[in-house]
Amino acid sequence: MSQEQEKNYLENGEGFASWFFTVDHKRIGIMYLWAIGVFFIIAAIASFLVRFEHLTPGQTIMTAHTYNVLFTLHGSMMVFLFIVPGVAASFGNFLIPLMIGAKDVIFPKLNLYSFWLYLLGAAVFMIALAAPADTGWTFYTPYSIESGANVILITFGIFILGFSSILTGINFIVTMHKLRAPGMTWDRLPLFCWAAYATSLLQVLATPVVGITLLLLIGERFFGLGFFDPARGGDPVLFQHFFWFYSHPAVYIMILPAMGIISEVIPVFSRKPIFGYKAIAYASLAIALISFLVWGHHMFVSGQSKLINVIFSVITYAVAVPTAIKVFNWLWTLYKGSIELSTAMLYSLAFIFLFTIGGLTGLFLGALAADVHLHDTYFVVAHMHYVMIGGTVFGFFAALHFWYPKMWGRMFDEFKAKIAFVLIFIGFNVIFFPQFILGTLGMPRRYFNYAPEFQSLHQLSTYGTWIGAAGFILMLWTLMRPLPGKAPGNPYRSLSLEWSMDSPPGTFNFDEIPTITEPVYNYGTKIEEES
Amino acid sequence: MGFFDVTSKVLKSIAYPSEMVPSIDTEDDGHHHFDHETEHSGAKLGMWLFLATELLLFGGLFAAYAIYRAKYPDMFQHGSQSLNVVLGTVNTVILIFSSLTVAIAVKAIQENRIKLVKIMLWITIICAAIFAVNKYFEYSYKFNLGIFPGTDIFYSIYFAATGVHMLHVFIGMAVLGVLLRKVYKGKYSKDNYTAIEIGGLYWHLVDLIWIYLFPLLYLVG
Numbered sequence: 001m002s003q004e005q006e007k008n009y010l011e012n013g014e015g016f017a018s019w020f021f022t023v024d025h026k027r028i029g030i031m032y033l034w035a036i037g038v039f040f041i042i043a044a045i046a047s048f049l050v051r052f053e054h055l056t057p058g059q060t061i062m063t064a065h066t067y068n069v070l071f072t073l074h075g076s077m078m079v080f081l082f083i084v085p086g087v088a089a090s091f092g093n094f095l096i097p098l099m100i101g102a103k104d105v106i107f108p109k110l111n112l113y114s115f116w117l118y119l120l121g122a123a124v125f126m127i128a129l130a131a132p133a134d135t136g137w138t139f140y141t142p143y144s145i146e147s148g149a150n151v152i153l154i155t156f157g158i159f160i161l162g163f164s165s166i167l168t169g170i171n172f173i174v175t176m177h178k179l180r181a182p183g184m185t186w187d188r189l190p191l192f193c194w195a196a197y198a199t200s201l202l203q204v205l206a207t208p209v210v211g212i213t214l215l216l217l218i219g220e221r222f223f224g225l226g227f228f229d230p231a232r233g234g235d236p237v238l239f240q241h242f243f244w245f246y247s248h249p250a251v252y253i254m255i256l257p258a259m260g261i262i263s264e265v266i267p268v269f270s271r272k273p274i275f276g277y278k279a280i281a282y283a284s285l286a287i288a289l290i291s292f293l294v295w296g297h298h299m300f301v302s303g304q305s306k307l308i309n310v311i312f313s314v315i316t317y318a319v320a321v322p323t324a325i326k327v328f329n330w331l332w333t334l335y336k337g338s339i340e341l342s343t344a345m346l347y348s349l350a351f352i353f354l355f356t357i358g359g360l361t362g363l364f365l366g367a368l369a370a371d372v373h374l375h376d377t378y379f380v381v382a383h384m385h386y387v388m389i390g391g392t393v394f395g396f397f398a399a400l401h402f403w404y405p406k407m408w409g410r411m412f413d414e415f416k417a418k419i420a421f422v423l424i425f426i427g428f429n430v431i432f433f434p435q436f437i438l439g440t441l442g443m444p445r446r447y448f449n450y451a452p453e454f455q456s457l458h459q460l461s462t463y464g465t466w467i468g469a470a471g472f473i474l475m476l477w478t479l480m481r482p483l484p485g486k487a488p489g490n491p492y493r494s495l496s497l498e499w500s501m502d503s504p505p506g507t508f509n510f511d512e513i514p515t516i517t518e519p520v521y522n523y524g525t526k527i528e529e530e531s
Numbered sequence: 532m533g534f535f536d537v538t539s540k541v542l543k544s545i546a547y548p549s550e551m552v553p554s555i556d557t558e559d560d561g562h563h564h565f566d567h568e569t570e571h572s573g574a575k576l577g578m579w580l581f582l583a584t585e586l587l588l589f590g591g592l593f594a595a596y597a598i599y600r601a602k603y604p605d606m607f608q609h610g611s612q613s614l615n616v617v618l619g620t621v622n623t624v625i626l627i628f629s630s631l632t633v634a635i636a637v638k639a640i641q642e643n644r645i646k647l648v649k650i651m652l653w654i655t656i657i658c659a660a661i662f663a664v665n666k667y668f669e670y671s672y673k674f675n676l677g678i679f680p681g682t683d684i685f686y687s688i689y690f691a692a693t694g695v696h697m698l699h700v701f702i703g704m705a706v707l708g709v710l711l712r713k714v715y716k717g718k719y720s721k722d723n724y725t726a727i728e729i730g731g732l733y734w735h736l737v738d739l740i741w742i743y744l745f746p747l748l749y750l751v752g
Contacts, residue, residue, distance in 0.1 A: 106573045170580045178573040208584040212591035212695075219691055224681035227595055233684050238598065242591055 012507045023108035029094030039081040046074035054458045064448040068134035075137030087257035098498035101181025114167040121160030128153035141228035141239040155214040169203030183516035195260025198284035210246030244295035252291045258395025269345040270337030273521040276329035283322035290319040316366035343417040347398035354390025379439025409504040410482035420475035427468025578729040610685030612752035619749040629658035630738040640724040652711045
């Protein structure tokens, strides 16, 4: 679509400043991708060490304090620096304007500021590591008030990151309202965009609450405000309410964009129109809405009233409905499709499998009686990682492979990437499946030590990290060394708008804003054959 | 591009964010890809979304207020009686008046009455400054009595809520100050007034939050 002589976005300008000051949404997306990639690797190394420590009961390689610091570093960095901004800010930035037929987001400069704020927040977060927090990523009071660590600085860093998240969310929502190409009606909008829209709503509406919570926590440490301190008439459970009012919707900030990715990949490699387009689109919004009403299920054993517990439990079950709708629609899209097992497709299929395990074990935890037994055990850790890695990270990896040709203008070695996938898939399950059993047997989370009878399962879990790490390194190796030659504009015969142009796209995406005349998922239909 | 060029560019962009290059104000950079109407309505929608986030930010404080007032009604009654209702009322009137002047400024720029815009923005900023001075006296009076954040839950909420609100007053003054400076430079006209309108929206929010804080803190005694 773009002219041959026009430079693509990667070639348009060289050097640090041409990236750091760019307002091009594609370059900003790529910069986010690098940044979150770096933090992902640092946080993954922390978890690798934490698992290594569990090879034997008692001290293996580190002290108990170092252990507390490392799992806090792992959790808070993964959550606030990788997975919350993660897919939405990187792929969202890169893809949304391309998918809706726009030349950029509506506030390109604000977009750049959001990225700078992200870097600033990350920098403050890193400075706080001078006296690293040992509170866990949830910063529960009263310990977070008493801890000698640099809690003020790390929470202030997260506050800044929240600002970045809010501004990105606003940018995406307004972009999708105002800049859709002619004919790109809401019911033709790609499902990734629907998911990003729901994510942005959550970012805009939930993040300010964690903002004020962290400000109050800072005030608590600085002035002794007393809101969360029982000695001064406050209530530590209030902190938990505030915290989860954000952090439960944040779970869907993490997972919804990945669901959007799966909705894009599966129809392309099944050569079938997506099944239940509207159901998937509205399910995203339904998940966003319901997710605001379930935060209390993190607090069943905190002493809140029994009636509230029952209500939160029921609503928690309700959030499974739109989630299941998505899963069944993906399965129905696969049904009798002409399935091509590309790397991106493998990650997407693994997503469905692992996310279903993660989702169903979530229902165990949403059930009041079961949760009393499983609360704060490895069962929760396993459930959470099945959703966040099996779900979000696998979706993220699917996107890395799927849009690789579009982003970099090159192809990668599918065979090696598939081997990496197999290693990651096996490694992941070996790490986390034993943790379900450990949790059921009563192994509490975040404990430095454990009873000798748990050792074999702990060791199995640790061996899994070695397999997974090998797979991840192979994946990086494969993606860092693209095949020679230029990628075609549309290697997968996708009908989506971002594939209608050269790979990589020109700086301004479209020479002329296209007019959309048909739905984007018409694979295997008459319209596709004609076009 | 060398280290110093990059550094100066960073500093410049921090000092004058709106003049940073590359800019969407430049017609030919290609990212300025939509018409004036889209830009205007888009900016307004974005601002309303931002205001929603501000309401939720204060929502946390209001929730804490509701919970602790239900738990300690006597403390809140006693605490509220100790606040200076006269200064609070004066500040309320000042803020409502400043909302009026900023609304007039928005109307005036749509009619290209630049001089009126300048006067109204000046009055708004001065009102904000008077508000801040009054608040300073209120705070220092409390400090002299030995009342600080943390004295009890009521004063913690009082200082936290009015403190965060005060921060918004200062941000609002900065926003209006930047707008005023650009008005003097002749950047705005009846064809280009989006920035003034959304700046005005922000100032209305600052006013609105105070309209809730005032009775909840000063008048429940």
